[in-house]
Each structure stands twice: as C-alpha cells, then as structure tokens.
Amino acid sequence: MLPSLLAVAVLCCVACADSFQPDDLNNIVGEAMDLYRAHLDPNSKTPSLLPAENRTLASVNFDWAPTGSPPSYASWTMYFQQQQTYADLPVLTHCVDSTNVNVWGASFDDGPSENTHVVTDYFARKNMKATFWVIGSNVPAFPQALLDTFNAGHDIGIHTWTHAQLTDLSDDDIVSELVYGARAIYEVTGKMPKFFRPPYGEIDRRVRKIASSLGLEAVTWSHDTLDWSYVASGSTEQQVPDAFREWLQDGVTRAITLQHDIFEETVAAVPQSMDLLIDAGRTIVPLSTCLGIPSVFGNPTLEAFFASGLFENPYSGSPVPPPKHDGGGYSVGFVKGRKTVKAVRVDGPTKFDKSRSHFNGKRSNGAR
Numbered sequence: 298m299l300p301s302l303l304a305v306a307v308l309c310c311v312a313c314a315d316s317f318q319p320d321d322l323n324n325i326v327g328e329a330m331d332l333y334r335a336h337l338d339p340n341s342k343t344p345s346l347l348p349a350e351n352r353t354l355a356s357v358n359f360d361w362a363p364t365g366s367p368p369s370y371a372s373w374t375m376y377f378q379q380q381q382t383y384a385d386l387p388v389l390t391h392c393v394d395s396t397n398v399n400v401w402g403a404s405f406d407d408g409p410s411e412n413t414h415v416v417t418d419y420f421a422r423k424n425m426k427a428t429f430w431v432i433g434s435n436v437p438a439f440p441q442a443l444l445d446t447f448n449a450g451h452d453i454g455i456h457t458w459t460h461a462q463l464t465d466l467s468d469d470d471i472v473s474e475l476v477y478g479a480r481a482i483y484e485v486t487g488k489m490p491k492f493f494r495p496p497y498g499e500i501d502r503r504v505r506k507i508a509s510s511l512g513l514e515a516v517t518w519s520h521d522t523l524d525w526s527y528v529a530s531g532s533t534e535q536q537v538p539d540a541f542r543e544w545l546q547d548g549v550t551r552a553i554t555l556q557h558d559i560f561e562e563t564v565a566a567v568p569q570s571m572d573l574l575i576d577a578g579r580t581i582v583p584l585s586t587c588l589g590i591p592s593v594f595g596n597p598t599l600e601a602f603f604a605s606g607l608f609e610n611p612y613s614g615s616p617v618p619p620p621k622h623d624g625g626g627y628s629v630g631f632v633k634g635r636k637t638v639k640a641v642r643v644d645g646p647t648k649f650d651k652s653r654s655h656f657n658g659k660r661s662n663g664a665r
C-alpha cells in the first residue's frame with residue numbers, strides 16, 4: 298500500500314534526522330508527499346457512486362478497498378471532529394417503536410457470505426424484513442449477496458471493516474474502521490448507512506462520540522442466540538430455537554436478537570427460530586420499523602465527507618496533516634471514556650473459527 302510506504306519513508310527520515318539539517322528533512326518529507334500525490338489516481342476524486350436505482354454490480358469496483366487492517370488518517374479524524382455533530386446518544390438495544398408491542402428485530406451479523414441467501418430466501422418466502430450488519434472487508438468477495446439483501450428491502454448497517462474491537466483502537470483507527478465499513482455498503486447499494494453495530498457489542502463513550510461525529514448511531518442487541526458457539530458441537534439447530542422458546546416463555550417483546558449469516562449451521566437455524574416467533578404472535582421487523590423511523594439510510598455527514606475528496610486523497614487540504622507514523626494514534630480531542638457501556642459480552646465467531654470467515658480477524662493497530 299502506498300500510504301504505508303510513505304509512512305515507512307517518513308519513519309526512515311525521522312529516524313535519520315540527526316544526520317540531516319531541518320531543511321533537508323522538510324525537503325525529503327515534501328518529496329515523499331509529492332511522490333504520494335503523483336501516484337494518486339487522477340480520476341479518484343470523482344466518486345464511482347450512482348443513485349441506488351441504477352446500481353448493478355457492473356458499476357461496482359473495489360479498487361479503493363484495503364487488504365487487512367485499513368490505513369487511518371489524522372486528517373479524517375480532524376474532518377469529523379470539525380463537523381461537531383456529536384450527540385451523546387444511548388446505545389440502542391431494543392425496539393422502541395411504541396405502536397406495536399409485539400415487534401421483534403431479527404438481525405444477522407458478519408456477512409455478506411455464501412450463506413446469506415439462505416436467510417434472505419426464507420425472509421422472501423415470508424414477506425418479512427430483517428437487519429444485516431455487514432463486515433466491509435467481506436463485501437468485495439460477496440457483493441451480489443449484499444446487493445440482493447439490499448434490493449429485497451432489508452436494512453443494512455456497518456459492522457466495521459475488519460470486525461475490530463473498537464474500544465481497543467486509536468481514534469484514527471476507529472474512524473477508519475467505520476469509514477471503510479460505510480464505503481463498502483455505499484459502493485454496492487449507493488446508500489449511506491446511519492447505524493453501526495460494534496463487534497462483540499464492545500463500545501464505550503469514546504467510540505460513541507467518534508461514531509456520532511460520523512453521523513452514526515450504535516445498535517447492539519437485547520438477546521444473543523450465541524448461534525456460532527454451537528457450530529462445533531453440531532447442536533446449533535437445536536440450541537438456537539430453544540433460546541427463542543425460552544424468551545417467548547418469558548414473554549419477551551420488543552427484542553433485538555443476534556444471529557449470524559456466515560455459517561451453514563447458523564443460517565439453517567433461522568427458519569425454525571423465526572417460525573417460533575411468528576407462531577407466538579411476534580411481528581418480525583427491520584431496524585427502521587423497530588425504531589419507528591423511515592429509513593436506516595441517508596447520512597449527510599458521511600455523504601459530505603465522501604464528496605469532499607478526502608477519502609481518496611487524505612493528505613489534501615491545508616494545512617497538510619502529518620502522516621501517522623508512530624503507531625500510537627493521533628488523538629484530536631476525543632476523550633477516552635472510563636465507563637464502558639457493554640451489551641452482553643460475547644466471543645464472536647471470528648474468535649471461534651477465523652478460517653471460516655472472510656476477514657483476517659486481526660485487530661487494527663490498536664494500542665493497549
């Protein structure tokens with residue numbers, strides 16, 4: 298990756314700084330910046346984004362997609378901080394729409410995958426909608442699955458780029474995980490998401506604040522099926538419906554439940570589980586209905602960011618921010634919260650079996 302090469306070049310410059318005069322160092326850094334700019338795609342300032350109704354996979358390209366941990370840029374963090382869109386919103390865990398007490402928000406994490414269609418096919422047969430929290434780095438491998446999910450009318454939200462535990466990351470890396478996650482959804486659907494789900498349900502005040510500066514609101518869940526944890530023992534199709542039976546016996550309503558559309562076993566448990574809800578009089582709804590809002594798409598803050606050209610050219614603008622080279626993050630004022638707001642703590646499927654996922658499972662350069 299060119300930005301990484303640049304960072305290495307600058308690191309070398311800094312490491313050798315003793316033997317250079319300050320002007321020499323400035324020249325070398327300046328030349329490195331020129332080199333970087335010269336390698337930028339001259340057309341990259343024009344987003345390849347078409348209105349949703351015109352989108353096909355033919356117009357989709359992932360030239361911008363990083364492999365592995367995404368690069369992060371202080372300039373992005375500063376941009377969002379300057380938007381001053383922060384509002385201290387609570388993490389959403391339940392359906393708060395008051396018009397129907399029996400609503401139930403079914404949600405599916407960590408796709409798109411080769412198994413997503415099993416879930417969407419079932420929902421199509423039932424004429425119901427759900428919510429899919431997608432890992433950005435899975436999208437280039439399964440764009441059709443995401444497009445089909447979107448075209449079927451399901452709600453879609455960000456689940457980061459690499460399934461990173463956000464509370465462990467620097468401010469810049471959190472911004473990067475969310476920006477690339479949004480970019481993946483935008484590339485395929487032409488819509489900008491306004492909700493995200495933090496991997497493992499791990500979120501604190503700092504993460505909420507940064508996400509809020511991107512116009513994003515956090516949604517976790519009220520009830521976790523732990524479906525991924527039964528795959529190894531082959532008991533998923535029994536354990537998951539059992540969990541739903543128990544919740545229904547307890548009279549649970551307005552729940553947001555967590556399942557996964559990545560494993561054959563976890564998607565196979567979906568029809569029976571959802572049928573139990575239907576038989577018990579629950580109305581399965583996507584997040585938008587759950588929250589009583591018209592749409593989960595449309596994010597003016599992120600739309601303005603991508604229109605600014607800063608995504609393609611993070612070193613543009615004046616003054617040019619220094620490239621990050623110390624691996625320690627670049628805090629521009631987001632205060633690390635002491636109190637962690639946790640949903641149910643789980644070890645997600647990425648920890649369970651990385652080889653069956655399509656992302657590398659590595660954390661971004663978080664410092665802890």
Ligand SMILES: [Zn+2]
Nearest residue numbers: 406407496645
């Ligand atoms: Zn997940």
